[in-house]
Structures are given as structure tokens and as C-alpha cells.
Amino acid sequence: MSLHTQLQQRAAKGKPIRVGLIGAGKFGSMYLAQIPRTPGVHLVxxxxxxxxxxxANLARVGWKAEQTQAASLDQALKSGATHVGEDWQALVRHPAIDVIVECTGHPIAAVDHCLEAFTHGKHVVNVTVEADAFCGPLLARKAAEAGVIYSLAFxxxxxxxxxxxxxxRTCGFPVVAAGRGHKWLPHFSESTPETVWGYYGxxxxxxxxxxxxxxxFNSFLDGSKPSIESTAVANATGLGVPSNGLLYPPASVEDIxxxxxPIIEGGVLERKGMVEVISSLETNGRKIPYDIRMGVWVTVEAETEYIKNCFEEYNAHTDPTGRYFTLYKRWHLIGLEVGMSVASVALRGEATGVATCWNADVVATAKRDLAPGDVLDGEGGYTVWGKLLPAEKSSxxxxxxxxxxxxVKVIRPVKKGQSLSWADVAMxxxxxxxxxxxxxxAMFAAAPEKTTLPVLA
Known part of the structure; x- marks a missing residue:
């Protein structure tokens, strides 16, 4: 049965999925815009x-003031309205709420929110992928131990x-590579919040x-977000990671x-089965026609002559050999699509992406020379950007x-372009x-030959 049909049934029975949202910024607002148009969901x-x-954001996306006047969560449950407040703990601890959507974009706070939600039996859709990038495998395990679902956000x-x-994989294709698009030139890694809009367009x-x-948005531009998201994908799918960071090969959709x-076949991959990000700009800055900047893709291989012939017969989008085929979505709609995760988690008990291993990591890398006493300002700031590395190398x-x-305060000099270590900072x-x-x-170090973290039933 489709998710939409199940949502309609929940609405007809008066038993909607009860949702709590932490963080009502840009991403959260996009989800808020869709909730009134989605049956069987009550944002408590x-x-x-x-x-x-x-x-103000609720009004911006079209909510009427009376929809948010509930004085408490209990009143919201009785009236069908929504309570707005500061107390995230009250939200994750309320027994009637089914799903928490973590939407703050603050990775350290997001971990607190996720762990507390698990403790109180709540499923979590984690929009804050920055948190998933540095501890997603263990968040997934802790959710499983609590008997709830932890999920990336559709x-x-x-x-x-x-x-x-x-x-x-469900169709039987081996995955050669998968990833997203990005507007990238190497000097973007030095971008700051002051330069971002000119580069971003x-x-x-x-x-x-x-x-x-x-x-x-600077974290999107400077390579941090592509590294963070590629890490989440590698850890959720088991795909490999380039040994020294993303390559950002420029390509049109046709050329993906x-x-x-693999390099030995004329491509850029160290081997088959890796994450990568495709740039929408040539190395000279020229915009590539029909790019994949805002989209996602997967490249698969025809392992037999028969499958290769099928690609040809149905005009599939392949490389010149006819063996490698790319399926893509040229756009993603960000928070407007989060309802898919909420419904999948609550109705099917299925995550829309969840870490199963520790293959990848994002390491803070200096945008400029750093001196003792400098304070790091995280993703998209003035001091560091994120570099994708294999987890084993990072460890x-x-x-x-x-x-x-x-x-975090720097305690040792760090050169521009150098990746930082724990010893460089006062944590x-x-x-x-x-x-x-x-x-x-510690779990990874105890079993370096096997990075997969078992999920407990």
C-alpha cells in the first residue's frame, strides 16, 4: 500500500502521525509549507x-495565526493546532509524539536532541546531516538499541x-559510483560568508x-557540505571514498x-564502488550546459552482453562502451520532500537512508594559516572547511x-590547507x-578490519 494511501487512512481514522519539529529555519520552513497539504500528519x-x-516563518509559508495558538503540547493534541515554544526537551519527552524532525543545523545540539529522543521512544528524521557525518553510525546503533528508527531526511x-x-542494487546492478552535483572550483574552499553570494550566483x-x-550557504559552496553529504552516503551504502578527498570532475549529465x-577505463575513479561529486563548472570557470548541480545520480554497470544490449535497445544513457549507465534526478526539493521520511519511518518502519558502517569522515581543514588562540567557527565560516577522507585515514x-x-580554540600553528587533528585544539x-x-x-579501532557496526534488533 502506498504511503499516501496509508496517510489518508490515518486521517480518516483520526489517528495522524504526531510530529515534533526542532528548528524552524529555512529547511524547517520548507517542511512547514507542506504539512497543511499532507493528510494524516499533525505537527504537535x-x-x-x-x-x-x-x-514569522510559519506566517511566511502560509500558516494562519490561529493554527499556532496552542498554549501547550497537550492543548495542541486536543485541538489539532500546533504549540510553538523553546523547550525541545518537553517536545521529545511527550509520550504522544511519534516522530521528531531534527532541523537545527547545529551538529552538537542535534546529537543531544537525537539521543534524548531515542531515550523517550521517538523515531528521528535527522536533517542535520553534519551530525550524521561524524557519529551517524553510532546514532543508528543507539536508535536500534532503543527500538526506534533513525533516518536521513528525504x-x-x-x-x-x-x-x-x-x-x-535491488534491480541487480552493481553500483560503480554515486553522488551529487555541485558548483565547484578549487578556490571556493577558501570562501567565507562575505564572499559566498558572488560565488554562489x-x-x-x-x-x-x-x-x-x-x-x-557558504558551507555548501566551500566543499564542506558536499564532503558531509558524501560521508553520509558512504556510511549508509558502504561505498568507498577517494583517498585524498573529492575530485569534483566537471561533466554534463551526458558525460557522467x-x-x-575507473581510471584504468578512462574515468576518474580509483576503483569501482565509490562516492563522488560532479562539478557544474569547467576548470576555467565556464558553466557546463545541462549540468547536475542541484541533482543526484548513480552509475551502474552492465555485467553481461545481454544487459548491455538492453541498454542499447532502450536508448539508455550510457558511456561510449555501452556498459556504464547513469540514472539521475536533476533537482532536489530539500525540505519540501521531508514528508517522505516522516511517513516511511512512522508507517513502514523504514529509514530513508541510515548509516550501517564507518567508511568515511569529514576532517576540518584550514582555510588560512591558523595561530594559537584562533577560534574555529565550524562549517561555512572563516577558519576551516571540510575535507572528505576514508575513515581509516582520518582515524x-x-x-x-x-x-x-x-x-574550539587552536593551540598549535596550523598551515593553510592542513587538516587539523585533536592535538591541534582544546576540546x-x-x-x-x-x-x-x-x-x-574506539569501536572502530577495536576492529579495524571490519568497519561495519552491527545494528541490534
Whole structure:
């Protein structure tokens, strides 16, 4: 039975999926825009550090003021309205709520929210993929131990890529490569919130109109977000990671199956079965026609002459040999699609992407020379960007996860372009985020020959 049909049945029975949202910024607002148009879903409460800003965003996406006037979560449940407040703990602890959508974009806080939700029997759709990138495998395990589902968010590119990989494998195709698109030139890794809009292709006025956060969007541009999302995909699918970071080969949609082949066959991959990101710009800055900048893709291989012939007979989009085929979605709609995850988790008990191993990591890398006393400002800031590395390599070097490089003081000189280690900074070791990361590292070190973390039934 389709998810939509099940949602309609829940609506008819008066038993909607009860949702709590933490964080009502840009991504959360996009989800909020769809909830009134989705049957069988009741947004019981929103927790945001600024309830007034959350209400303003609700009005921006078309909610009427009376829909958010519930004085408490209990009143919201009785009236069918939504409570807006600051108390995220009350939200995740309320026994009537089924699913928490973590939408803050703050990785350290997101870990707290996820762990507390698991403790209180709540499924979690984690939009904050920055947290998944540095401890997703262990978050998934802790969710399973609590008997709940932890999931990446549909609409964001990692879950969409996981969906394509699952399609390929379920059909019997070996996955050669999978990933997303990006607007990339090497110097973008040095971008700051002051330079982002010019590189990104928006005017400051457009950014202000959309309520866009320059630091967040700079994390998209400077390579941090592509590395974070590629990490989530590698850890969810078991795909491999380039040994020294993403290559960003430039390619049109037509050329993706050509470049996403192994090097020995004329492509860019070190081997088959890897994540990669396709650039929408040539190395000279020229925009590539019909690019995949906002989309996702998977390249598969015809292992027999018969399958190759089928590709040819049905005009499949292949490389010149006819063996490699790329399926793609040229767009993703971000928060407008999160309802797929909420419904899948609540109705089918299935995640739309979840970490099953520790293959990949994102290591904080200096944008400029850093001196003792400098304070790191995390994703999209002025000090560091995120570099994708194999987890084994990151673990061996003691790499500092980008998701934990927030408000952290540098204690040793670090050269521009150098990846930071734990020894380069003074960490706050009291946070749940730090502790779960170190716990995950210890588990990996105990069994380096097998990175897969068992999920308990």
C-alpha cells in the first residue's frame, strides 16, 4: 500500500502521525509549507530558540495565526493546532509524539536532541546531516538499541542518493559510483560568508528575500557540505571514498557515465564502488550546459552482453562502451520532500537512508594559516572547511571532525590547507557529541578490519 494511501487512512481514522519539529529555519520552513497539504500528519509542536522567528516563518509559508495558538503540547493534541515554544526537551519527552524532525543545523545540539529522543521512544528524521557525518553510525546503533528508527531526511541529497543506490542494487546492478552535483572550483574552499553570494550566483537582495544564512550557504559552496553529504552516503551504502578527498570532475549529465568509470577505463575513479561529486563548472570557470548541480545520480554497470544490449535497445544513457549507465534526478526539493521520511519511518518502519558502517569522515581543514588562540567557527565560516577522507585515514591521523570544530580554540600553528587533528585544539570533552564520537572511534579501532557496526534488533 502506498504511503499516501496509508496517510489518508490515518486521517480518516483520526489517528495522524504526531510530529515534533526542532528548528524552524529555512529547511524547517520548507517542511512547514507542506504539512497543511499532507493528510494524516499533525505537527504537535515546534521547538525553536526564537519562537517569534518560528511564528514569522510559519506566517511566511502560509500558516494562519490561529493554527499556532496552542498554549501547550497537550492543548495542541486536543485541538489539532500546533504549540510553538523553546523547550525541545518537553517536545521529545511527550509520550504522544511519534516522530521528531531534527532541523537545527547545529551538529552538537542535534546529537543531544537525537539521543534524548531515542531515550523517550521517538523515531528521528535527522536533517542535520553534519551530525550524521561524524557519529551517524553510532546514532543508528543507539536508535536500534532503543527500538526506534533513525533516518536521513528525504529531500536532502544524501537520502535521495541512497534511494538511487537501493534502486540499483535491488534491480541487480552493481553500483560503480554515486553522488551529487555541485558548483565547484578549487578556490571556493577558501570562501567565507562575505564572499559566498558572488560565488554562489545570488545577489545579497535575493539571499535576504529568502532568509538565507550566508554561513550555511557558504558551507555548501566551500566543499564542506558536499564532503558531509558524501560521508553520509558512504556510511549508509558502504561505498568507498577517494583517498585524498573529492575530485569534483566537471561533466554534463551526458558525460557522467563517462567520467564516473575507473581510471584504468578512462574515468576518474580509483576503483569501482565509490562516492563522488560532479562539478557544474569547467576548470576555467565556464558553466557546463545541462549540468547536475542541484541533482543526484548513480552509475551502474552492465555485467553481461545481454544487459548491455538492453541498454542499447532502450536508448539508455550510457558511456561510449555501452556498459556504464547513469540514472539521475536533476533537482532536489530539500525540505519540501521531508514528508517522505516522516511517513516511511512512522508507517513502514523504514529509514530513508541510515548509516550501517564507518567508511568515511569529514576532517576540518584550514582555510588560512591558523595561530594559537584562533577560534574555529565550524562549517561555512572563516577558519576551516571540510575535507572528505576514508575513515581509516582520518582515524590514523587523529583527524578533527568538522562537526565538532565549533567554538574550539587552536593551540598549535596550523598551515593553510592542513587538516587539523585533536592535538591541534582544546576540546570541550563534556558534550554528548564529543563522547559519542570518541566512543565510535574506539569501536572502530577495536576492529579495524571490519568497519561495519552491527545494528541490534
Amino acid at each position: 509542536g515546534i521547538a525553536d530558540l526564537s519562537p517569534d522567528a518560528a511564528r 529531500g536532502d541529497q544524501p537520502a535521495l542518493i541512497c534511494d538511487l543506490v537501493d534502486w540499483a 545570488l545577489t545579497p537582495e535575493q539571499a535576504q528575500r529568502g532568509g538565507l544564512n550566508p554561513k550555511m 557515465p563517462f567520467v564516473t568509470r 590514523r591521523m587523529g583527524g578533527l571532525p568538522l562537526g565538532l570544530a565549533h567554538s 570541550d570533552t563534556t558534550t554528548h557529541a564529543y563522547k559519542i564520537r570518541k566512543q565510535m572511534e
